Amino acid sequence: MSLNAWIWLIVGLSFALYIGIAIWARAGSTSEFYAAGGGVPPVMNGMATAADWMSAASFISMAGLISNLGYGGGVFLMGWTGGYVLLAMTLAPYLRKFGKFTVPQFIGDRYYSKTAAVVAVLCLLIASITYIIGQMTGVGVAFSRFLGVPKEMGIYIGMAIVFMYAVFGGMKGITYTQVAQYIVLIVAYTIPAIFISAMLTGNPLPQLALGSTLKGSDVYLLERLDQIVTELGFGKYTTTTVGSTLNMFVYTLSLMIGTAGLPHVIMRFFTVPRVKDARASAGWALVFIAILYTTAPAVGAMARYNLLATVYPAALENKPMVTADQGIRYEERPDWMKRWEVTGLLIFSDKNGDGRIQYYNDKTKDEAAKQKFEQAGWKGNELTVDADIIVLANPEIAMLPNWVIGLIAAGGLAAALSTAAGLLMAIAAAISHDLVKGVFAPNISEKGELMAGRIAMAISILVAGYLGLNPPGFAAGTVALAFGLAASSLFPAIMMGIFSKKMNKEGVIAGMIAGIVVTLFYVFAHKGIFFIKGTEYLDLIGGPNSFFGITPEAFGAVGAAVNFIVAFLVDKFTPEPPAHIQALVESVRVPRGAKAVDGAHVH
Amino acid sequence: MDKSPDAYWKATLRLIGTVLVIWFAVSYLAGILLAPVLNSIHLGGYPLGFWFAQQGSIYVFVALIFWYAKRMDGIDREFDVHEE
Numbered sequence: 228m229s230l231n232a233w234i235w236l237i238v239g240l241s242f243a244l245y246i247g248i249a250i251w252a253r254a255g256s257t258s259e260f261y262a263a264g265g266g267v268p269p270v271m272n273g274m275a276t277a278a279d280w281m282s283a284a285s286f287i288s289m290a291g292l293i294s295n296l297g298y299g300g301g302v303f304l305m306g307w308t309g310g311y312v313l314l315a316m317t318l319a320p321y322l323r324k325f326g327k328f329t330v331p332q333f334i335g336d337r338y339y340s341k342t343a344a345v346v347a348v349l350c351l352l353i354a355s356i357t358y359i360i361g362q363m364t365g366v367g368v369a370f371s372r373f374l375g376v377p378k379e380m381g382i383y384i385g386m387a388i389v390f391m392y393a394v395f396g397g398m399k400g401i402t403y404t405q406v407a408q409y410i411v412l413i414v415a416y417t418i419p420a421i422f423i424s425a426m427l428t429g430n431p432l433p434q435l436a437l438g439s440t441l442k443g444s445d446v447y448l449l450e451r452l453d454q455i456v457t458e459l460g461f462g463k464y465t466t467t468t469v470g471s472t473l474n475m476f477v478y479t480l481s482l483m484i485g486t487a488g489l490p491h492v493i494m495r496f497f498t499v500p501r502v503k504d505a506r507a508s509a510g511w512a513l514v515f516i517a518i519l520y521t522t523a524p525a526v527g528a529m530a531r532y533n534l535l536a537t538v539y540p541a542a543l544e545n546k547p548m549v550t551a552d553q554g555i556r557y558e559e560r561p562d563w564m565k566r567w568e569v570t571g572l573l574i575f576s577d578k579n580g581d582g583r584i585q586y587y588n589d590k591t592k593d594e595a596a597k598q599k600f601e602q603a604g605w606k607g608n609e610l611t612v613d614a615d616i617i618v619l620a621n622p623e624i625a626m627l628p629n630w631v632i633g634l635i636a637a638g639g640l641a642a643a644l645s646t647a648a649g650l651l652m653a654i655a656a657a658i659s660h661d662l663v664k665g666v667f668a669p670n671i672s673e674k675g676e677l678m679a680g681r682i683a684m685a686i687s688i689l690v691a692g693y694l695g696l697n698p699p700g701f702a703a704g705t706v707a708l709a710f711g712l713a714a715s716s717l718f719p720a721i722m723m724g725i726f727s728k729k730m731n732k733e734g735v736i737a738g739m740i741a742g743i744v745v746t747l748f749y750v751f752a753h754k755g756i757f758f759i760k761g762t763e764y765l766d767l768i769g770g771p772n773s774f775f776g777i778t779p780e781a782f783g784a785v786g787a788a789v790n791f792i793v794a795f796l797v798d799k800f801t802p803e804p805p806a807h808i809q810a811l812v813e814s815v816r817v818p819r820g821a822k823a824v825d826g827a828h829v830h
Numbered sequence: 831m832d833k834s835p836d837a838y839w840k841a842t843l844r845l846i847g848t849v850l851v852i853w854f855a856v857s858y859l860a861g862i863l864l865a866p867v868l869n870s871i872h873l874g875g876y877p878l879g880f881w882f883a884q885q886g887s888i889y890v891f892v893a894l895i896f897w898y899a900k901r902m903d904g905i906d907r908e909f910d911v912h913e914e
Contacts, residue, residue, distance in 0.1 A: 301883030305857045308888045315895045316846050438874035447875030465880045510895035524884040817911040
């Protein structure tokens with residue numbers, strides 16, 4: 228069977244499955260629509276959370292990033308998993324006990340203030356919408372690269388599928404579809420990794436293979452990789468950091484706090500039956516996430532090794548690579564390189580005109596290495612490889628059968644669609660439940676609210692699709708913003724609402740605003756005001772990364788710290804919250820008396 | 831034994847504190863701050879600091895959540911505030 232037939236078959240089957248689930252899981256009540264009726268068992272909820280959380284970025288981009296960064300890639304691995312520890316202990320069980328549908332509703336009720344709820348809705352909308360653009364673009368790219376249909380068509384198909392199961396099924400439809408999507412994406416991710424691990428090291432388990440010796444030799448894979456990359460002037464694979472050590476520290480912390488504060492993830496813990504299940508469910512979510520996250524480092528390192536060994540056959544024989552007759556001849560390059568050249572994601576330019584590909588770090592600060600490059604007649608790096616192709620091209624590099632490539636296509640789509648659906652749910656709930664029912668039309672009937680929820684979801688899909696078709700220039704920089712916002716505004720507000728009985732509305736509103744403003748100020752200084760090119764104001768803050776060398780992506784943790792400090796200062800000088808709120812906090816802290824989630828607003 | 835809500839909350843905070851200490855130690859200490867030192871020790875082909883940053887901390891996080899959930903269950907029962 229041809230490659231295209233395989234891809235259509237596997238993607239088609241996976242889509243049929245999602246639609247089948249959508250028909251089976253239609254939502255009839257607001258409780259089913261927002262919280263899947265509160266009846267999802269913890270293991271299943273964990274799987275759905277994992278699919279919800281792992282986006283196109285985790286599936287497609289992360290291993291490529293690790294491949295390029297080496298040790299420093301650990302920032303993403305630790306940051307995007309460690310947040311679940313915070314979530315399990317500080318938020319999930321208490322929000323489940325609180326028993327309402329949405330994060331802004333908790334903030335509004337706990338801080339007895341519609342203003343606080345509206346601020347929370349705004350933060351939620353900005354964080355979720357910026358996040359969803361990337362997912363829709365991812366859907367379009369996956370379709371166009373694998374199926375050869377235009378990107379626009381891909382986005383329309385994606386929108387139609389999400390529409391079917393999200394609008395009709397609500398959280399119930401989304402949850403059960405995500406369980407299926409998790410299975411598709413994890414199978415797609417691990418199968419090529421197992422093949423490649425076995426080929427390189429003889430050990431099929433990627434987590435062990437990365438620490439094993441190369442097949443037929445007693446040299447460890449990582450040790451050999453370190454030798455190869457340093458000979459080519461790159462930083463040592465196992466020790467190179469991302470910026471300074473302080474930056475790595477703060478970056479990891481920002482990703483952890485951001486993860487714990489992302490509303491579409493938090494919402495998942497409203498769907499389990501009991502408080503007890505909310506705790507366990509976070510653990511299960513992390514188990515399912517960890518399967519991918521502990522495989523990714525092996526995928527990254529092995530892809531780097533395979534790529535360099537393809538370019539420099541001498542690497543396989545332990546011979547010097549920096550010589551005039553090294554670098555594979557351009558005409559002899561493998562087929563997968565040709566295929567990716569067409570997409571423009573892999574580019575070769577023969578700078579020294581010797582017809583060979585030289586791939587190395589021409590900006591190295593190592594003088595000895597520089598001299599060797601010159602002696603070999605190398606005139607600059609000739610190959611650029613986009614990090615995003617690492618996972619997608621992996622099966623081709625390892626010459627795996629066509630059905631594996633079809634699986635990767637279905638897996639990438641599953642990752643993007645499941646995250647998009649989760650985000651749409653968070654957006655629709657914020658609009659229909661927190662704005663329409665909470666602020667504008669408190670007396671709306673359940674049926675009316677369900678209709679409002681579906682309309683909000685349909686409009687959100689159209690907006691997300693439009694933004695996916697016409698991605699604003701800022702799409703790439705916005706992940707930093709989404710995490711920065713979640714870390715600097717929502718997480719501290721929720722946490723203080725549970726862990727401090729005395730925190731009042733004045734404190735929390737001032738804290739949220741201060742946290743967001745500081746974070747936005749720093750991010751915009753680097754990336755432009757609202758990401759408009761040319762409006763950067765780096766001079767004003769004293770140059771790039773001027774705050775102790777911290778990059779804008781890593782700034783969320785600083786924003787969170789500002790939020791906490793401002794909130795406590797303002798709280799000290801303003802009146803205590805009323806007695807019934809303090810009693811509410813007490814009751815949220817104990818599991819007994821937890822009831823099924825409902826949407827009733829406190830009046 | 832004191833079974834007041836305050837005592838329950840203190841026990842909860844103690845458990846959270848313990849978990850956070852371990853959480854910090856495996857990621858921020860072993861995976862970042864002390865990684866250069868730990869890298870002189872090897873776990874198979876893995877330098878230990880690198881292993882904590884890319885593998886070990888994730889395993890510990892998973893174990894931590896389940897341990898926390900189990901201990902919390904115990905505390906709930908001890909203070910008689912568990913769900914029926």
